Amino acid sequence: MIAIISLLVVVFLSILITRIATIALTHTGLTRESAKFQARSAFSGAGFTTEESEMVVRHPVRRKIVMILILIGNAGIVAAISSLILTFVKQSTDSDLTIRVIFLVTGLLGLWLVASSKWADRWLSIIVERLLNRYTNLNVKDYASLLHLTGEYRLVELNIRKNDWVDGKKLSDIRLRDEGINVLGIRKSDGDYVGNPIGETRIEQKDTLVVYGRIEAIEKVDLRKKGVRGDIDHVKAVKKQKQEVFKEKKKEKKQTG
Incomplete structure (x- = not known):
């Protein structure tokens, strides 16, 4: 059961990290849809095959964000696979295995509902944006204050x-x-x-x-x-x-x- 909880924690952190990266990338000028796609691609290691990737690799801040995502993503995937293996290779009865499967599916379904919830997305985005505004300076352009590149x-x-x-x-x-x-x-x-x-x-x-x-x-x-x-x-x-x-x-x- 500990292995399943570890897996769910890894999945939750993955969702949170990609959401933070998405908002960070939008601060550098990408649209939200483009930022979301690039963040998920980098984290999952799917690779960059779109024209938008050129805008990422040419921009120093975007490139740094993507490099961090790739490193964290590799570690997260390894941890998730390890936890999944530990969950099902351990000797147990059929009833224990059924309980584990139900617990895992329920947990993943709950995380998916939270990740796809517009309400959760809105509040998480607000919290992350405030933290980024407070502790980082991602508006790297020197004319950011002139154009009021904050908020809307x-x-x-x-x-x-x-x-x-x-x-x-x-x-x-x-x-x-x-x-x-x-x-x-x-x-x-x-x-x-x-x-x-x-x-x-x-x-x-x-x-x-x-x-x-x-x-x-x-x-x-x-x-x-x-x-x-x-x-x-x-x-x-x-x-x-x-x-x-x-x-x-x-x-x-x-x-x-």
Whole structure:
């Protein structure tokens, strides 16, 4: 039974560590979905085969986070396998074996429910973010305070993939600023960089957009695909941004009044 408890502890710590790494990576400019994928890939040793991995290895802080994840992940996997072996190789009766299996499955199911719970994710993220803000300095850019890169706002790099909503469109067509997102620059697939791009600049597959805005809005654009659904989501995002602007103006009016 001790071996099973040890295994559950290892699994719990694995979930916690990857969650901390995910939030740490978002502090360096990755979207949450990209950070989650890279953190889990590094921890599990699955390897990096995506374009996003290039943004990780080129960035000193991201590279350090990933290296730590790889080291901890290797040790965690070995410990988990060892605990699992000890659980079932020990001589025991059929009834003892059944109890162990039930206990193990129940424990893993409980951890899976906690890991997939939006409520648990939200509160764990808040706690981890506060600890990172208090004990670390992951906003390595010297303009972090100028752009208020805390809380809702982030400076993020977006890799443009095939069938992304912005792929093949001009900046003037997608009107990201109406969603509260500012495109500060575009790194083209051939290596050229377009700073402060104008409306006629066309976004193409394998380009990288440097954007600034609310992280929630940026993540939605990053996941948005071509088609009618994408256009509808854009209209909804524009409407939501107008509501946010109205709330901010109302709040500012109260403060000044």
